[in-house]
Amino acid sequence: MSVTRADPAAPPGGPAGRPTGRDEPDRHRWRNRLHRFDMRFTPYLLVAPFFLLFLVFGLFPIIFNGVVALRHWRLDDATLTGWAGLANFEKLLTDDDFWNALYNTFGIFVLSTVPQLTLALVIASVLNRRLRAQTWFRVGVLLPYVTPITASTLVFAVVFARDGGVANWVLSVLHLTGDEPIDWRSAKWSSWFVLATMVNWKWIGYNALLYLAAMQSIPRDIYEAAAVDGAGVWRQLWRITVPMIRPVVIFTVVLSTIGGLQLFTEPMLLEQNAQAARGGANGEWQTIAQLIYKVGWKDLNLGYAAAMSWALFLIIVVVAAVNALITNRLGGGKR
Amino acid sequence: MSTTTTPQTPRSRRRAALTGRAPADTPGSLWNYVFLSLVILFSAFPLYWMLVIATSTDAALAKIPPQVVPGDQLLTNLREVFSMQDVYFIQSLANSAIVSTVVTVAVLFFCSLAGFAFAKLRFKGRNVLMVIVILTLTVPNQLGVVALYIVMGKIGWNGTLLAVIVPGLVSAFGVFYMRQFILEAVPDELVEAARIDGATTMRIYASIVLPAVRPALAVLGLLTFVGTWNDFQWPLITLNGTDYPTSMVAISDLASGNYVLYRRVLAGALVATIPLLIMLFVGGRQIVRGIMEGAIKS
Numbered sequence: 315m316s317v318t319r320a321d322p323a324a325p326p327g328g329p330a331g332r333p334t335g336r337d338e339p340d341r342h343r344w345r346n347r348l349h350r351f352d353m354r355f356t357p358y359l360l361v362a363p364f365f366l367l368f369l370v371f372g373l374f375p376i377i378f379n380g381v382v383a384l385r386h387w388r389l390d391d392a393t394l395t396g397w398a399g400l401a402n403f404e405k406l407l408t409d410d411d412f413w414n415a416l417y418n419t420f421g422i423f424v425l426s427t428v429p430q431l432t433l434a435l436v437i438a439s440v441l442n443r444r445l446r447a448q449t450w451f452r453v454g455v456l457l458p459y460v461t462p463i464t465a466s467t468l469v470f471a472v473v474f475a476r477d478g479g480v481a482n483w484v485l486s487v488l489h490l491t492g493d494e495p496i497d498w499r500s501a502k503w504s505s506w507f508v509l510a511t512m513v514n515w516k517w518i519g520y521n522a523l524l525y526l527a528a529m530q531s532i533p534r535d536i537y538e539a540a541a542v543d544g545a546g547v548w549r550q551l552w553r554i555t556v557p558m559i560r561p562v563v564i565f566t567v568v569l570s571t572i573g574g575l576q577l578f579t580e581p582m583l584l585e586q587n588a589q590a591a592r593g594g595a596n597g598e599w600q601t602i603a604q605l606i607y608k609v610g611w612k613d614l615n616l617g618y619a620a621a622m623s624w625a626l627f628l629i630i631v632v633v634a635a636v637n638a639l640i641t642n643r644l645g646g647g648k649r
Numbered sequence: 650m651s652t653t654t655t656p657q658t659p660r661s662r663r664r665a666a667l668t669g670r671a672p673a674d675t676p677g678s679l680w681n682y683v684f685l686s687l688v689i690l691f692s693a694f695p696l697y698w699m700l701v702i703a704t705s706t707d708a709a710l711a712k713i714p715p716q717v718v719p720g721d722q723l724l725t726n727l728r729e730v731f732s733m734q735d736v737y738f739i740q741s742l743a744n745s746a747i748v749s750t751v752v753t754v755a756v757l758f759f760c761s762l763a764g765f766a767f768a769k770l771r772f773k774g775r776n777v778l779m780v781i782v783i784l785t786l787t788v789p790n791q792l793g794v795v796a797l798y799i800v801m802g803k804i805g806w807n808g809t810l811l812a813v814i815v816p817g818l819v820s821a822f823g824v825f826y827m828r829q830f831i832l833e834a835v836p837d838e839l840v841e842a843a844r845i846d847g848a849t850t851m852r853i854y855a856s857i858v859l860p861a862v863r864p865a866l867a868v869l870g871l872l873t874f875v876g877t878w879n880d881f882q883w884p885l886i887t888l889n890g891t892d893y894p895t896s897m898v899a900i901s902d903l904a905s906g907n908y909v910l911y912r913r914v915l916a917g918a919l920v921a922t923i924p925l926l927i928m929l930f931v932g933g934r935q936i937v938r939g940i941m942e943g944a945i946k947s
Contacts, residue, residue: 348849356850357772360762364819365778368785371816375793375800382796437688443677445685453933454689456940460925461696462879464900465918469695472702472911480698480715487714519692520940527941534671550672572789579881582901589889589905603791603882610795611886620795627792 376627379620387617389610402621412622414597415605416629421502422581422601423574425510431566434518438525439551452526455519467512467583474498474508499585505599512580517573521566528559560642567641571634575626578603602626696922703916710912726916730903737892738917741899745921748813748895749877755818756873757866763819764827765858769840770850779828785821791882798886808891813884817877823869830865831858868939871932875925896921 386398406412441451458466473480475498482495498504532555540550556563581593581601591608593600600608602622610619677685702710705720730738766772767779797816798807806812835858843853881897888894894902900921903914929936 345847349847352849354772357766357770357775360766360770360850360854361778361824363759364763364782364821364824367816367819368821371797371800372785372788372793375796376788377796378800379793379796382799387799437685439672440677440681440684442672443675443681444673445677445681449934449937451685451689452937453929454685455692456929456933456936457689457692457696460875460879460929460936462881462897462900462918462922462925464879464881464897465699465915465922466695468900468904468911468914468918469699469702472915473695473698478711478713478715483713483715515691515695519688523937523940530673530941532671534673537671555672568787572787576789576791583904586909587905587907588901606795607882607886610798611889616795616799623792623795627789630789630792 380624382617382620383624385617387615387620389614389616398617402618403625405618406621406625411597411600411605412602412625415593415600415602418502418506418593418597418599419575419577419601419603421506422509422513422577422599423571425506426513427567427570427574429510430514430517430570431521431563433514434521434566435525435551435556437518437522438529439555441522441526442529452523455522457519458516459520461516463512463516463579464583466516467580470508470512470515471584499594499598502598505584505594509577509580509584509599513574513577517570521570524562524566525559528562529555532558564638564641567637568634571637572630575630575633576603577601578607582607696926699915699919699922702912703919705912707910707912722912723916726912727920729910729913730917730920733903733913736899736902737894738896738899738903740892741894741896742921744810744893745878745896746924748810748817749874751814752817752877753870753874756820756823757870759819760823760827760869761831761858761862761866762854763824764829764831764862765835765854767824767828768831769835769837769858782821782824786825794883794886797883801887807887808893810888810893812887813880813895816883820873823873826869827862827865830862834861834865864935865939867932867935868942871928871936872939875928875936878921878925 383402384398384400386396386401437455441448441455445451474482476482476495479495479498481498482491485491485496496504498508536554536558537550540554545553578601581599581604582588582591584599585592585594591600591604591612593604603626606619606622606626609622610616700719701717703726704723705716706722706725709716709720709722730736763782767775767782801807801812806815839857840853843857848856879897880895881901884895884898885901888898889902896917900914900918903909903917
């Protein structure tokens, strides 16, 4: 819209605003106009791409998602598009698949977030020492970050195979399992453990770098004072480092909540015949994001899938807020 | 032997504590190095195992104890991947390259422009608009996938690369990141001086801002490329079953069916991972710095 206003809009404010007006050569006037237009409208042109794209492909779909959730919307029957009212949401409440997926999602989420952030903290505090080959170590912990989740998930799927998988082989060598190899995909606890391992593997290094960044801005004399008071390494970590980097800890908690509750690629590719999106023979590890995919693009019921994604959105908002609050308290925050 | 060494350790440790060194000044102990090395090994393990599987025969993979060194069957496995019907693996690699490159270039361009405007230009509503950008950072776009799919269907883009490219052309994170960088990297005086000399906004962008933000462009470019290349869910939804999958979708195609040959799947996955490993190898230092700088400021 700013483009259409450009040339015609210049005159109204123009002559009155400029005292020199008439006797200027045309070239100067043109230049002045250009300058004023440039100062006024160019900034909007520069930020426009972001807002246009966000409106069309970000905000609108999310709102429209709400509309779709209130309608019948099937991919296999284009005529069935009437209002459903709250039918999709009512269905949600009594849908065992949904509650099962919700349960799985939370289970995997807890198993992955807590060790992930704790280990990241420990790794960051070690990386914060004066080390040789420092850069090398920092780049090294980022290996999982650049590895495609599809690729690493498939590797883990092989490692945790029932027969011939390395995990079972190691356990049997260590005499930790009986005669029967563990069938990792057959039970909730074991499949959750496998998925949590993948998630932890992927994100520990990334979070460690976030923590490391925050740690480096802690003033050194605080540690000196603590050391004089006789605080050891662990004490310094929990009493000084963690409280000082609390904002970043909260940030990572929120990030991993958002990520953890939307877990999709790992559960999809853990099973053979990935695109069935079953999450195990009996949905042992089917997550909500996976269920949304199944309902929408396998069962072709987009309306119901939209309702699920709205529910997931609300759950994420609530959980992220609660988590941030708890973390803030634990870290000794005032609010 | 141990009795002679033990008295020394506590004393030196106590002395270190008394002089009170911050962690950043404390030299890493042997245990620190051992610990970090284990972490790196754990980080690299899936990559290594991918190599082992991708280079082996079925028979070698079925052995117990499992073989732990790479085999020599990589070419055979790759040939199978590339000749598979209905998967279009070569095409998918090309598609991934196109999508990631276009998205990265566009993100760098649009985000540096917007970041420049937010950091150095004065205009009505600037602060409100910036708050909106930051708020959108917290909205998981992924949750609109159902509606996005319908929207793309109406435009007729489902199943084409446009569906994957266009929504990624700018990112809120990129705008935010560039703004933070430009705030510090470009002095206000320089912009003012250029204005007085009669430079237009775009001229200032091209000759002052762009050269100054090169490091940030490198970081944002690397992060964007890696992120786009690895994206799976949305490409799967919109491109699955078409002739235009990205490499991530093609990998999941390879892994779909009643009988999955992992040596074949992972040979494909290995190929799709190599560009990213090269990026980490070349730009690792920048990526690390970028992630760390992004953290402090957010």
